[in-house]
Structure formats: C-alpha cells, structure tokens
Amino acid sequence: MVGKRTTPPWVKAALAALGGAALFVLVFFLIHLPHGPEHWSADLRTALFAKMLDRQHDRIALIEITDATLAPYPYVSPTDRKLLADLIRAVDASAPKAIGLDVIFDRPSEPAKDELLRRTIRESHAPIVLGALDSATLPAPARDFQSAFLKDVQRDGVRVGHLYLGEEHRDPLIVSEHVIRKIAMPSASEGDRLSFAEVLAGLDGPHHVDEGREIFWVLPPGTNWWSRLRGSRSETDTFLTLPAEQVLAHATSGLPLERLLGDKFVLIGGNFSDRDQHLTPLSVLSDDRFTGLFIHAQILAQLLADAHIYELGVTYYALLAVVAAAGVWTGRREELHHGHLWIEFISVAVLVAISILCFVFGRFIFPFVSVLVVWLAGMAAGHFSKPAAQAHEPAGGR
Amino acid sequence: MSNRARVFLFAFAALFAATPAATAEMIVLESNVAEYPAGARLPDDWVLALPSGGRVRVLLGSQETKVFVGPRAEPPPGPTGATTAVPSLRSHDPIGATRGERNPK
Numbered sequence: 001m002v003g004k005r006t007t008p009p010w011v012k013a014a015l016a017a018l019g020g021a022a023l024f025v026l027v028f029f030l031i032h033l034p035h036g037p038e039h040w041s042a043d044l045r046t047a048l049f050a051k052m053l054d055r056q057h058d059r060i061a062l063i064e065i066t067d068a069t070l071a072p073y074p075y076v077s078p079t080d081r082k083l084l085a086d087l088i089r090a091v092d093a094s095a096p097k098a099i100g101l102d103v104i105f106d107r108p109s110e111p112a113k114d115e116l117l118r119r120t121i122r123e124s125h126a127p128i129v130l131g132a133l134d135s136a137t138l139p140a141p142a143r144d145f146q147s148a149f150l151k152d153v154q155r156d157g158v159r160v161g162h163l164y165l166g167e168e169h170r171d172p173l174i175v176s177e178h179v180i181r182k183i184a185m186p187s188a189s190e191g192d193r194l195s196f197a198e199v200l201a202g203l204d205g206p207h208h209v210d211e212g213r214e215i216f217w218v219l220p221p222g223t224n225w226w227s228r229l230r231g232s233r234s235e236t237d238t239f240l241t242l243p244a245e246q247v248l249a250h251a252t253s254g255l256p257l258e259r260l261l262g263d264k265f266v267l268i269g270g271n272f273s274d275r276d277q278h279l280t281p282l283s284v285l286s287d288d289r290f291t292g293l294f295i296h297a298q299i300l301a302q303l304l305a306d307a308h309i310y311e312l313g314v315t316y317y318a319l320l321a322v323v324a325a326a327g328v329w330t331g332r333r334e335e336l337h338h339g340h341l342w343i344e345f346i347s348v349a350v351l352v353a354i355s356i357l358c359f360v361f362g363r364f365i366f367p368f369v370s371v372l373v374v375w376l377a378g379m380a381a382g383h384f385s386k387p388a389a390q391a392h393e394p395a396g397g398r
Numbered sequence: 399m400s401n402r403a404r405v406f407l408f409a410f411a412a413l414f415a416a417t418p419a420a421t422a423e424m425i426v427l428e429s430n431v432a433e434y435p436a437g438a439r440l441p442d443d444w445v446l447a448l449p450s451g452g453r454v455r456v457l458l459g460s461q462e463t464k465v466f467v468g469p470r471a472e473p474p475p476g477p478t479g480a481t482t483a484v485p486s487l488r489s490h491d492p493i494g495a496t497r498g499e500r501n502p503k
C-alpha cells in the first residue's frame with residue numbers, strides 16, 4: 001500500500017517565497033515603490049525641515065507679470081514686448097547685479113515692439129540672461145524666430161540659459177506625479193546649454209551642481225516645522241516680489257527701485273493661474289503650485305549659497321544589502337519571535353528619526369521607504385526561512 | 399556750561415523728543431480687497447483686516463514684501479467693508495483649457 005504523498009516543506013517554502021516575491025514586485029510596480037512613497041516622504045521632510053531663511057533673501061528679487069499687469073493690453077501672449085522693454089529699462093536703471101528674463105521668445109509680435117525689445121536688451125548696462133527652449137522641441141517657425149532673436153540681441157553680457165525644470169519622468173509605464181525636485185540637466189542638443197539659474201549664478205563666480213541635482217529648497221522666515229505641519233504659512237515672501245505694473249509705475253508710486261533692486265539678481269517672469277505653475281516638495285502639505293520663476297529663484301539661491309542636498313550613490317545599494325541582512329538575522333532570532341510587532345513599530349520610528357536627522361544635519365536624503373521595505377522583507381524572509389519546528393511553534397511553546 | 403546754554407540744550411532736547419519720529423510706511427503692491435487698493439500707503443504697523451479670500455501683498459519699510467491672506471483680524475464694518483469679488487489667484491480645479499480661471503460649474 002502506497003502512503004499519501006506529502007509535499008516536502010522546502011517546496012512549500014519555495015512556493016511561498018516565489019508567490020511572495022511576485023506579489024511584492026506587482027505592488028512595487030503598481031504603486032511605484034519605492035519611488036512614489038519615497039518621494040512623498042522626502043517631500044514631506046523637505047516641506048517641514050528645509051532650511052528656513054533668517055530674513056527675506058537679500059540677493060534675489062522677483063518681478064511678476066500677472067493678469068493685472070496685462071489688463072490694459074489687448075493680448076496676453078506673447079507678453080507685450082514694449083512692456084518687457086520698459087521693465088528692463090526700469091530695472092537696469094536701478095543697477096542690479098543681473099537681470100534674468102524667464103520668458104520664451106519663439107514668435108513675433110508687433111514688429112516695432114519686437115525691435116524695441118531687441119534694442120533695449122542690447123543697450124542695457126546690467127548683464128542679462130535670457131531663457132530659451134531647445135530648438136529640437138520647437139516647430140520650424142518658432143525655432144527660426146527664437147534663433148534669430150537670440151542672435152540679434154547678442155552682446156557681451158547677454159547670455160542664454162534653458163528654461164526646463166527637473167521633473168523626473170523616466171519610466172513611460174508610470175504616470176509621473178510631475179513634481180519638480182531637481183535642477184534640469186544641460187541641454188545636450190544645444191551644446192550643453194546650462195539651465196537659466198546656472199547661467200545667472202555663473203555671473204557671480206564659479207559654482208557647481210551636485211551629481212544628484214536635487215534642489216536645495218529654502219523656506220521663508222517666520223514659521224517652524226510644527227506650525228508648518230499644522231498648515232501655517234509665513235507671511236514673508238521667500239524673495240522680494242514686486243508686481244510688474246508697480247515697477248513700471250515707480251516714478252509716480254514712489255517705489256524705491258534702486259534700494260529694492262540694486263546689486264540684486266532680478267528675475268522677471270509670469271505668474272498666471274493657467275501657465276507655468278508647478279508642484280514642488282513644498283506643495284506636499286498645501287497643494288500649492290509655484291511659478292517657474294520662483295523655482296528658478298530657488299535654484300539660483302542654492303547655487304549662490306553653494307548649498308547641496310546629497311543623495312546616496314552606490315552606498316545606497318550597500319545600505320539596502322546590509323539592512324536586508326540585518327532583517328533576515330532579526331527575523332530568525334527565536335527570542336524575538338513574540339516581539340515582532342513592536343520591533344516593526346520601533347523600526348519605523350527609528351528610521352523616521354534617522355531620516356530627519358540626516359536631512360537636517362547632513363543635508364542628505366536617507367532612503368527611508370526603501371530601507372523600511374527591505375528591513376521588513378528581510379525580517380519576513382528570516383522568519384519564514386527558520387526550520388519548520390521553530391517557525392510554527394505555537395506561542396508560549398508547549 | 400552756562401545756564402543759558404543748559405536752557406538751550408534742554409529746549410533742543412525737548413523739541414527733539416516732541417517731534418514725532420518719521421513713521422515707516424508700507425505700500426500695498428497687490429490687493430483684491432477694496433479697502434487696500436494697490437499703491438495705498440499705510441503705517442508700517444497697521445493691522446490689515448481682511449475678509450476670507452482677501453489677499454494683499456505689501457512692501458514694508460524694512461524693504462521686505464509680505465502677503466497677508468484673509469480672514470485676518472476683523473473685517474472693516476459697514477457698506478465700505480464689501481470686497482471686490484475677485485476669485486482666488488490660484489484655482490485648485492484642474493484646467494483643461496489654455497485660458498480660464500475655473501471650470502464652469
């Protein structure tokens with residue numbers, strides 16, 4: 001008589017491991033692990049613990065063109081070129097360190113106004129940095145106009161930077177959450193043209209962008225992390241921010257432009273509800289969107305201060321391997337069997353604390369979610385790879 | 399020092415003390431609240447009373463810009479307390495068109 005065949009324990013264990021691994025991979029894929037939660041937790045950390053300025057930034061000023069600025073004009077795009085010329089003249093007269101124009105010049109407007117703007121840029125005293133898009137991304141007429149415009153305004157002191165922002169969108173299978181976290185790479189198709197803010201920072205001397213290209217966000221003065229967590233906002237602008245129409249009316253309004261803008265990097269750009277508004281790590285608590293102009297200013301502030309956020313390179317994988325091994329070791333420890341839940345809670349708390357301390361004191365990003373996932377997976381693997389007698393022993397033993 | 403000089407000095411000091419210090423002003427740069435139109439000048443320590451949805455950006459005497467958002471303090475009373483019906487500058491509704499503040503509802 002043949003006895004009933006039983007499945008060997010190692011087969012069950014192997015099947016469980018395979019099934020678990022498949023589910024794990026599926027979950028990773030579906031919810032964009034570890035990057036989705038990793039990004040979210042990193043964003044929250046940034047929003048709460050980024051460097052807070054002692055006072056409003058004293059080297060950068062923003063001039064915003066808004067719907068109110070354009071109310072008297074018959075069209076809103078492209079921005080009236082005489083308006084831009086007048087703004088440049090007003091700012092130039094206040095002796096700024098440099099002027100940055102966060103504006104795309106990819107189509108003609110009124111010829112006389114176009115020519116006025118070209119002449120104003122050529123004749124300005126302050127260094128001017130213009131924004132541009134990669135030729136390959138523009139239709140032929142736009143490419144031709146931009147190319148001709150940039151050529152026409154060339155003089156010593158006029159430079160061009162690209163206006164792209166660093167949005168991570170590398171995997172076509174995953175919907176990007178469109179959050180700006182990085183400084184965009186140089187444009188390879190334009191001879192490694194640097195980003196707008198990098199070109200501006202270059203006017204102040206040598207600078208460098210760290211390999212990870214993470215933006216070092218700064219927060220306005222006046223709030224602490226606890227009040228930010230509860231939704232409080234600073235009333236102070238991070239950067240001195242003036243509406244363009246007030247700058248244009250400074251002669252009558254008495255706005256002291258020389259005192260406000262003298263020796264500063266003055267960035268001019270738009271703030272419209274339907275254009276150039278972006279999510280950043282600072283949006284995580286409030287869902288606020290920030291203008292491209294503000295993001296360029298943040299990058300410029302970072303470069304001027306030579307501030308960096310570091311990422312783990314190869315060390316990242318070594319760290320994960322060590323944590324996984326520690327997890328397996330812990331999972332196999334018989335004496336810890338009944339305290340697994342506590343170990344997991346404490347692990348989360350410790351990792352959160354490490355993550356915050358690394359960010360606040362070391363300014364490097366500790367991959368909290370990846371480490372937590374690997375640690376818990378290691379513990380589970382350790383637990384289930386124990387000999388059957390140990391793994392299934394009832395609580396409290398016999 | 400002669401008495402006359404002392405009297406002169408005392409009078410000068412009293413005059414100086416009695417002269418109101420030049421108060422710093424803040425300038426309203428942007429506003430959707432009728433009481434505080436853009437270009438208005440107010441004492442630097444003026445408490446802006448803003449209704450819900452009110453938003454005012456000012457330049458302080460310290461050369462810093464600040465944005466005050468309502469509700470804040472007590473809104474101005476009476477008919478003059480009415481605000482302009484300007485919607486929030488930032489709509490949280492997704493926009494599926496090139497222009498337009500809000501989705502039609």
